[in-house]
Amino acid sequence: MRTFERFNVILLLAILPFIGNAQTENPRGIYKMTTLIGKLGEMNAPFDQYKICTDSVTLHLIVNGDRFSIRNNDHQIFNYTGQEHKDPANKSSLIYDSNEKQFTLKWWSNFESAFYPKNDWCLEKYESGVYSAMGRIIIESLTKNNVKDNEKPLFGTWRNLGILDELGNTRKSISKLIEQYPTSKYVNQFLVFNAKTLVIITPNSGMVMKIGYDGKKSFKTGNITLRVKWLSKNRIAVEYISDYHRDWNILERVTDDTPLRNIAGMYVQ
Numbered sequence: 001m002r003t004f005e006r007f008n009v010i011l012l013l014a015i016l017p018f019i020g021n022a023q024t025e026n027p028r029g030i031y032k033m034t035t036l037i038g039k040l041g042e043m044n045a046p047f048d049q050y051k052i053c054t055d056s057v058t059l060h061l062i063v064n065g066d067r068f069s070i071r072n073n074d075h076q077i078f079n080y081t082g083q084e085h086k087d088p089a090n091k092s093s094l095i096y097d098s099n100e101k102q103f104t105l106k107w108w109s110n111f112e113s114a115f116y117p118k119n120d121w122c123l124e125k126y127e128s129g130v131y132s133a134m135g136r137i138i139i140e141s142l143t144k145n146n147v148k149d150n151e152k153p154l155f156g157t158w159r160n161l162g163i164l165d166e167l168g169n170t171r172k173s174i175s176k177l178i179e180q181y182p183t184s185k186y187v188n189q190f191l192v193f194n195a196k197t198l199v200i201i202t203p204n205s206g207m208v209m210k211i212g213y214d215g216k217k218s219f220k221t222g223n224i225t226l227r228v229k230w231l232s233k234n235r236i237a238v239e240y241i242s243d244y245h246r247d248w249n250i251l252e253r254v255t256d257d258t259p260l261r262n263i264a265g266m267y268v269q
Helices: 003-013 133-142 172-181 257-267
Strands: 029-038 041-044 048-053 058-064 067-071 095-098 102-109 120-128 156-164 190-193 197-201 208-209 213-215 217-219 224-232 234-243 247-255
Touching: 029 102, 041 224, 048 133, 058 257, 095 156, 133 197, 133 208, 156 172, 156 234, 172 190, 190 257, 197 213
Parallel strands: none
Antiparallel strands: 029 041, 029 048, 029 120, 048 058, 058 067, 067 208, 095 102, 102 120, 156 190, 156 247, 190 197, 197 208, 213 217, 217 224, 224 234, 234 247
16 A cells, blocks of 8 residues: 555544545545536536545645645535535535545635636536646655665655855754754755655645755766765755855655654644
8 A cells, every 4th residue: 555545544544433424434545636617617627626524624636737725715614514505695615526535625616717707606626646747746755655675765754954155063054953943944845755756845836856866975866966974874965056156955754754744733723
C-alpha cells in the first residue's frame, strides 16, 4: 500500500464507528476534483485541485505544473450537510453524496470568472484515489513517512531549520536556529528527496524539481550542483550560492511525522 493511500486509510479509521448511509458519511481522506458544474455547464475539472479532509481541518491543494500550494481556503471541516438548505437565503457551502470514495461540494459564487457564474451555485465533484502524475508525486511526498536508505542517505524528508553564513561552531549556531525556529520563516518548510525529484513543501508555495545524485556528497538540479556536508547522521548543510555569495541551508531529518500532518497542525486553531 502506498504511503498516501495509507494516510487515507488512517483518516478513515477514525470515523468508521459513525458510518451510516453509504452516501451520507463525512468525507475523510484526499480527493481530486473530477467534475465542475458552473458557468459553462458540466465539464471535466479545469484545475488539478484536491481537498484534504480531516476531522480538524480541510486543506485545499492546487497543482499548477511543477508548482503547488496548500491553503485553508474553505475555513470549515467538510461534514455531510445534505443537498439543500431549509432556508433558501442560506448560501453556506453544502457537502453531500459523500463517503470515503467521493463527495459533492455545492458552493455559492459571489464572483464571476471563466468557469464560475456570479451570484449562483457551483458544484464540484471529488473522487478519492485519483491523481494526476504531478499530483501523485506531491501527495506521496506530503504523506511520506521517512525511510532511511543506507545506499541513498539523502532519501527521505528533511525540515529546513534555517540558513548559516558559515559552518564554524555549528553546534552553537544550530541551537540558536532551533530556538528561533517556531517564529522563523522556515516553519513547516520541508524538502523531500525522492529517486528522481526533490519536492520543496511550504503551505503557501511549493515546487517539484528534477534531481540527480552524487552519492551523499552532492545533488544536481538543472545545471546547478549543490554540495552537501554531513553534520551528523540526521543533520546536513546544503550549499546555496546566490550572486557569488555562499550560504548553507541546515536540514534536519524528519523521523516523527509527515509534512502534511505538520502543515495541517499549523491551521488548526
